[in-house]
Amino acid sequence: MSGTGAPLLEVTDLAKHYPITGGRTLRAVDGVSFTLGAGEVLGIVGESGSGKTTLGRTVLRLTAASAGTIRFRGEEITDYSRRRMRPVRRHMQLVFQDPYASLNPRMSVEQILAIPLQVHEPGLKRAERRDRIEAVLSTVGLFPEAASRYPHEFSGGQRQRVGIARALICNPALLVADEPVSALDVSVQAQVVNLLLDLRQRLGLAILFIAHDLAVVGLISDRVAVMYLGRIVEIAETTTLFARPRHPYTEALFSAVPDIGGRHDRILLQGDIPSPVSPPSGCPFRTRCPYAEAACAEALPPLVERAPGHFAACRRPELTLSSPLSPQPVSRFAADA
Amino acid sequence: MSAAAPLGSALPAPARGARRPALRRFMRHRLAMFGLAAIVILVVACAIGPYLSPYGPLTIDLRHRFQPPFLGPHLLGTDQLGRDLLVRLLLAGRISLTVGFAAMGLSTVFGVIVGLAAGFYGGWAGTALMRFVDAVLCFPQIFLLLTLAALVSPGVLTITLIVALTSWMEVARVVEGQIRSLRERDFAVAAEAIGVSDTHLMLRELLPNVMAPIVVAATLTVARAILLESYASYLGYGIQPPTPSWGNMLNNAQEYLTSAPWLAIVPGIVITLAVTGFNFLGDGLRDALDPRLDIHR
Amino acid sequence: MSDVLTVTDLAVRFTGEGGIVDAVEGVSFALKERETLAIVGESSSGKSVTALALMRLLGGPPNCVVRGQVTLRRQDGERLELLSLPEARMASIRGRDIGMIFQEPMTSLNPVQRVGAQIAEGLHAHERLSARAASDRAVSLLGHVGIPEPALRARAYPHQLSGGMRQRAMIAMALACRPRVLIADEPTTALDVTIQAQILELIRALQKETGMSVIFITHNLGVVAEVADRVLVMYAGQVVEDAPVATLLGRPLMPYSAGLIASVPRLDDVRRRGGRLAAIPGNVPDPRARPAGCTFHPRCAHARPDPCEAARPALEAAAPDHAVRCARWREIAA
Numbered sequence: 013m014s015g016t017g018a019p020l021l022e023v024t025d026l027a028k029h030y031p032i033t034g035g036r037t038l039r040a041v042d043g044v045s046f047t048l049g050a051g052e053v054l055g056i057v058g059e060s061g062s063g064k065t066t067l068g069r070t071v072l073r074l075t076a077a078s079a080g081t082i083r084f085r086g087e088e089i090t091d092y093s094r095r096r097m098r099p100v101r102r103h104m105q106l107v108f109q110d111p112y113a114s115l116n117p118r119m120s121v122e123q124i125l126a127i128p129l130q131v132h133e134p135g136l137k138r139a140e141r142r143d144r145i146e147a148v149l150s151t152v153g154l155f156p157e158a159a160s161r162y163p164h165e166f167s168g169g170q171r172q173r174v175g176i177a178r179a180l181i182c183n184p185a186l187l188v189a190d191e192p193v194s195a196l197d198v199s200v201q202a203q204v205v206n207l208l209l210d211l212r213q214r215l216g217l218a219i220l221f222i223a224h225d226l227a228v229v230g231l232i233s234d235r236v237a238v239m240y241l242g243r244i245v246e247i248a249e250t251t252t253l254f255a256r257p258r259h260p261y262t263e264a265l266f267s268a269v270p271d272i273g274g275r276h277d278r279i280l281l282q283g284d285i286p287s288p289v290s291p292p293s294g295c296p297f298r299t300r301c302p303y304a305e306a307a308c309a310e311a312l313p314p315l316v317e318r319a320p321g322h323f324a325a326c327r328r329p330e331l332t333l334s335s336p337l338s339p340q341p342v343s344r345f346a347a348d349a
Numbered sequence: 350m351s352a353a354a355p356l357g358s359a360l361p362a363p364a365r366g367a368r369r370p371a372l373r374r375f376m377r378h379r380l381a382m383f384g385l386a387a388i389v390i391l392v393v394a395c396a397i398g399p400y401l402s403p404y405g406p407l408t409i410d411l412r413h414r415f416q417p418p419f420l421g422p423h424l425l426g427t428d429q430l431g432r433d434l435l436v437r438l439l440l441a442g443r444i445s446l447t448v449g450f451a452a453m454g455l456s457t458v459f460g461v462i463v464g465l466a467a468g469f470y471g472g473w474a475g476t477a478l479m480r481f482v483d484a485v486l487c488f489p490q491i492f493l494l495l496t497l498a499a500l501v502s503p504g505v506l507t508i509t510l511i512v513a514l515t516s517w518m519e520v521a522r523v524v525e526g527q528i529r530s531l532r533e534r535d536f537a538v539a540a541e542a543i544g545v546s547d548t549h550l551m552l553r554e555l556l557p558n559v560m561a562p563i564v565v566a567a568t569l570t571v572a573r574a575i576l577l578e579s580y581a582s583y584l585g586y587g588i589q590p591p592t593p594s595w596g597n598m599l600n601n602a603q604e605y606l607t608s609a610p611w612l613a614i615v616p617g618i619v620i621t622l623a624v625t626g627f628n629f630l631g632d633g634l635r636d637a638l639d640p641r642l643d644i645h646r
Numbered sequence: 647m648s649d650v651l652t653v654t655d656l657a658v659r660f661t662g663e664g665g666i667v668d669a670v671e672g673v674s675f676a677l678k679e680r681e682t683l684a685i686v687g688e689s690s691s692g693k694s695v696t697a698l699a700l701m702r703l704l705g706g707p708p709n710c711v712v713r714g715q716v717t718l719r720r721q722d723g724e725r726l727e728l729l730s731l732p733e734a735r736m737a738s739i740r741g742r743d744i745g746m747i748f749q750e751p752m753t754s755l756n757p758v759q760r761v762g763a764q765i766a767e768g769l770h771a772h773e774r775l776s777a778r779a780a781s782d783r784a785v786s787l788l789g790h791v792g793i794p795e796p797a798l799r800a801r802a803y804p805h806q807l808s809g810g811m812r813q814r815a816m817i818a819m820a821l822a823c824r825p826r827v828l829i830a831d832e833p834t835t836a837l838d839v840t841i842q843a844q845i846l847e848l849i850r851a852l853q854k855e856t857g858m859s860v861i862f863i864t865h866n867l868g869v870v871a872e873v874a875d876r877v878l879v880m881y882a883g884q885v886v887e888d889a890p891v892a893t894l895l896g897r898p899l900m901p902y903s904a905g906l907i908a909s910v911p912r913l914d915d916v917r918r919r920g921g922r923l924a925a926i927p928g929n930v931p932d933p934r935a936r937p938a939g940c941t942f943h944p945r946c947a948h949a950r951p952d953p954c955e956a957a958r959p960a961l962e963a964a965a966p967d968h969a970v971r972c973a974r975w976r977e978i979a980a
Contacts, residue, residue, distance in 0.1 A: 059839070059840060059841075074541055098544040098546075100544075101542065101544030104542075106538070106542040110535055113535040114535035114536055114539045116554060118557055128543045128544075131544050170929065178543070197688040197689050198688060198865055199906055199930070199945075200925075201911075202909035202910075202923035203926075205911065206925055209920060213920075227910075227912050227913050227915055230916035231916065231920075233919075250919060251916060251917075254916045268840045268843040269868065269913055270846070270868030270869045271868055271912065272868050272910050278843060280847060281840045284808045336914070337913070
């Protein structure tokens with residue numbers, strides 16, 4: 013999947029710091045590096061405050077990076093001005109979590125979808141524009157009549173489809189999907205997940221899939237990066253990560269997911285995620301880690317390749333961490349099925 | 350796409366006209382309706398009233414000098430030269446209301462531009478701009494007005510400009526604050542992610558969402574502009590006689606305060622009516638347009 | 647085991663600018679002692695309105711009409727009809743006999759009052775403790791719900807606590823007077839999974855310790871599997887299935903419940919990466935324009951014009967402890 017030659021997106025040592033009162037800084041994203049090939053799906057998971065949303069916005073240059081570089085389609089766009097970014101934007105798009113807040117309520121769907129075309133393909137004739145709008149609506153599973161309606165006439169799932177249509181209408185190469193299903197009803201979530209699976213297959217889209225739901229991420233991603241306090245603490249191929257997590261935080265995250273199969277023994281993490289303003293010394297996870305030792309407080313563990321393509325930032329590689337897949341979880345309800 | 354949601358005629362009809370609740374709230378606001386009525390009556394009377402009167406504004410009726418209201422041929426009485434007070438009042442109203450509306454228009458446009466630029470671009474330029482606004486706000490408005498009026502020759506145009514120059518800051522402040530927070534909202538980020546131009550982002554996405562506070566501020570600005578013009582004219586720095594304005598009518602009435610008090614009372618009542626009318630209207634609009642009161646999403 | 651709370655034919659109708667909305671129609675259930683009853687549903691299913699109605703926390707007529715019967719059996723055996731109780735009496739029931747926690751504790755905690763003082767206030771009102779004793783109890787309660795340094799946190803304002811801590815403080819407040827029933831309305835929805843796991847564990851432990859009954863309202867079937875003894879599935883204002891958790895998750899009878907269960911992504915879906923989820927087509931119906939007949943029929947793969955579109959099916963007993971609202975459940979199960 014991760015094609016030949018230069019990757020579509022190459023992020024190196026990216027950081028986003030916000031100055032806050034008292035002369036301190038909030039390190040929302042710190043030292044993040046990864047690559048994304050054309051047509052590849054990289055899942056980003058982590059709790060709130062892990063910096064995953066900021067990462068997505070910084071990669072899209074919607075907020076300026078504090079350090080590091082972003083290369084997109086071979087171009088280094090880190091320091092592009094707003095004006096220079098404009099032509100690049102058609103190739104990189106964003107889907108939001110909240111389909112209510114991200115669509116302008118005063119515009120019809122047709123007007124909403126026409127804006128990207130007006131900006132990036134101003135030569136388009138009226139009829140051609142109509143055709144494109146109709147085509148993208150059918151791509152996301154909406155009927156052409158939807159064009160003349162306003163956002164408030166749609167349900168959440170349909171609005172999310174409109175949001176996806178807006179992102180897709182100029183055929184981008186990269187989609188940053190920021191929690192695209194977490195605001196939707198359960199029965200509708202599955203529809204939108206299926207739509208995204210479909211789109212990546214048909215359109216060869218690369219997706220940065222930001223979510224807190226590990227099950228959805230597992231279903232859709234080729235690789236998964238786990239973030240904690242602004243840093244990637246583990247990154248690997250999806251199946252490898254699920255089969256053999258190599259960072260205690262990943263293990264804990266898996267373990268906390270409530271399973272429809274019923275109660276299971278879990279690793280209960282202690283306490284809350286620390287403040288990114290004053291992260292712990294050494295390993296940022298050590299304050300909640302069940303395997304922490306005194307030495308963990310000394311230095312920040314680097315992201316080290318423990319197996320081919322499997323990186324983890326933990327100074328205790330000898331740990332055998334439990335996976336959500338093996339041993340096969342024994343369902344307390346299986347007998348009834 | 351087995352999961353495509355069929356979206357045909359089965360869509361629920363939208364149950365709300367987006368602005369209807371606001372309109373209904375406004376209609377229920379008693380004081381605002383009173384204010385609106387007062388303003389409409391004043392504007393209509395000033396516009397057509399003078400044509401219906403048998404007296405001209407400068408017609409001197411020496412037989413009826415100092416006629417008190419309701420006690421002679423002149424409905425609201427006459428002044429020291431026997432000029433009809435009602436006609437002068439309505440003509441003065443044309444000037445005062447024009448100054449009020451024009452100053453409101455100018456100050457709103459200027460305030461919106463400053464607020465929009467400062468809120469949108471932010472950074473040190475935005476900060477500098479807003480600190481300047483704060484600095485201007487620190488001067489007592491009337492002092493600023495009188496200083497400026499002393500430096501330029503008074504007239505309708507100059508007094509309008511002066512009043513506008515001293516009342517744009519409120520609007521700028523309101524717009525700047527709103528724009529700064531709206532920029533962070535998803536729909537604005539979405540437009541930015543598409544790569545729309547700054548002008549599109551400002552005018553088509555952000556500004557429509559600030560219209561409500563702008564309208565409220567503008568209404569209150571009219572009231573203040575009328576009052577300011579009256580101050581200035583009363584003190585002799587504003588509209589100069591023989592052009593009548595509510596302010597200089599008061600100025601003129603000073604000498605006869607004991608012998609012909611209606612010369613001061615009548616314009617005074619009209620000024621009060623206009624100013625409270627606009628203030629009530631502004632309050633009503635503020636209550637009606639406040640999205641926090643809107644229980645619908 | 648005896649019933650602590652019995653709800654019979656509860657109905658809630660809202661009349662507003664948008665028209666008439668029957669938010670809840672004919673909901674009946676009995677909550678047993680020490681039982682955890684999960685009410686599961688999507689948006690506009692009526693699950694939260696049910697809870698608010700039985701706490702009498704909805705507005706009054708003409709905009710909101712609540713009908714039906716809610717019977718609370720108190721510790722001393724006294725039976726109370728909550729819907730016809732005078733408001734002053736009801737206020738003394740809330741917090742003492744029935745505690746409630748919400749999705750966003752920030753909205754139900756007073757932002758300008760210290761956390762400890764808010765808990766102490768409830769104790770003072772319901773249990774007539776002295777101010778000193780109440781504030782000592784508040785601190786010990788905060789410690790009991792797993793808040794580190796409770797004496798310190800008792801003096802904090804709600805916004806100074808993290809989301810998880812606030813939810814713990816809410817639980818401490820709801821449980822301060824040892825209510826017999828706890829109503830938890832999406833208590834973990836706004837929290838991260840790791841914190842959610844902590845809160846679920848806490849509620850479970852407290853239930854074991856105090857013997858209270860819990861009504862747990864959620865949209866998350868994973869959470870249901872973790873906490874519930876019995877499950878009420880609601881759709882479009884009605885109960886569509888009522889069964890013990892193992893039966894419901896293992897052998898659901900109503901196609902909606904089955905669809906909902908199948909559409910939940912699971913961690914082991916990673917084994918079939920790229921595969922589709924079994925989604926329920928269509929959308930949750932608008933509460934102002936619900937379909938005639940079975941409200942689920944437009945989205946149901948098993949729907950037939952007759953009987954599904956003809957009439958609203960009744961809630962039928964498929965087994966002694968299993969009720970289902972589906973006209974075709976026998977054929978579908980076969």
